[in-house]
Amino acid sequence: MITAAAQDMATNLSSSSSVRLVLVSTGPNAHLAAGLLARHLGEAPEAALARLAHAPSVLAEAVEPHLAQNLAGLLRSFGLRVRLDALHGPETPVNLSIQISIPVRMQRTIRIVAEQTGLSETETTQTLQRPGGVVLTGLSRAEAARIRAKLDRVGTLIVIESDPASTVYDVFLPDRDPSEALTDRLRMMGAEPDPITNAIAAGLDGALCDHLLRRLPDAGILVLDRAFQRYDLYLSRATGWVTQDLADFLVARTGLPRSRFEVLSERLPLRIELGLAPAAARQFRADYASIGLHTFLVLSGLAQTLDNPNL
Structure with missing residues (x-):
């Protein structure tokens, strides 16, 4: 189900007069691939690197199919995940x-x-x-x-x-520790975890997710489109005392009584933000850290709390 659109696109590449080259997920060797991409597309290396640094992104529009397929193979050899989209074909779902x-x-x-x-x-x-x-x-x-x-x-x-043709997926394991088989499979795939979101594998494309689900159907993993992810932010502790100004801010932000912030405990964290998109969640976490508040993220829908049930 994840890759049906990608398979449809692949069958139409040969009949398409031009192809879009899409970066699905980047990697630590992106800077090494920038010069190669720039030479093939006739552009400045700085422009190529800027597109390779962020995913998903369109690397090139209306490329001749044979050149696009060669470029895709070369970029994959640098550990980058790319997809080819036919520009003239059936409507993509x-x-x-x-x-x-x-x-x-x-x-x-x-x-x-x-x-x-x-x-x-x-x-x-x-x-x-x-x-x-x-x-x-x-x-x-x-x-x-x-x-x-x-x-x-x-x-x-x-x-x-x-758009399933350029979707980035993250893999979570909500209810258990990873099995040895799952750990080995992720290592073989070169998948990297994300300690901020607790994803056990981040930035995968649909083909890799399908492979993982086929190999380990009972592993208990949750594969989720990054665009669909929302996060709740929990406050676990503060550096030093919670000052009056800081307590006023937290009371106004959450609607919780001031007494809830007098003693912060990692065993009883407080939910202070709800339903944040991934980029916003990371920014909120950084902003709270800058004022001495230690927080962590939980996928919305994975945890329940008695604090502030109206959030």
Whole structure:
């Protein structure tokens, strides 16, 4: 399911007059590949490096298919993950994630999502509480637009769209420690963890995720499109005392009583931010660290807390 769009694209490359070269995930050797990319595309190395440093990104538009395939092979030899998209072919599908943004009028919200997705209300309730929410894959753009138009009017939902041809995935293991087989497989794949998000493998493409799921179907892993990820931020401790100004800030930010911040404990962390997109989550964590507050991230839907249940 993850790579159906990629397979469709691959079959149309030979019949396409031009191809888009997409960087799916970068790597530590990106700077070594910049000169090679620049020479083949006739551009400055600095421009090539800027695109190779961030993913996903379009490395080149409208490239001749044979050149694009050669470039893709060379870039992969540097440890970069790239994808070729046919510019003239069948319409590529899209994926949607439906998530709760404001937890009010829940019965009405669940009923509407169930009507639009074809799920039962029980299944909708359960799925909305999980990381990524309700995920619909392989939709036509017209169908995705129709669903978005219906759900955007609800007011309590967020609907996120993702292009499966350039999606970046992270892999999580919520409920257990990794098995030896899983650890060995990730090492063989060259996958790197992300200690900030607790992903056991970060920045994978769909083909690698499919490979992992086929090899270890019972490993208990959660594969999640990065665009669909949302994080809750938990406060675990502070450097030094929580001053009056800092306590005022936390009270205003969270709505919790001041007494909750008098004693901070890593065993009883406080949820202080909810539903942050990945980039925002990292920025919030850095901002809190700059004022002496130690925090950590948890995928929204993985943890529950009695503190501030209205967040």
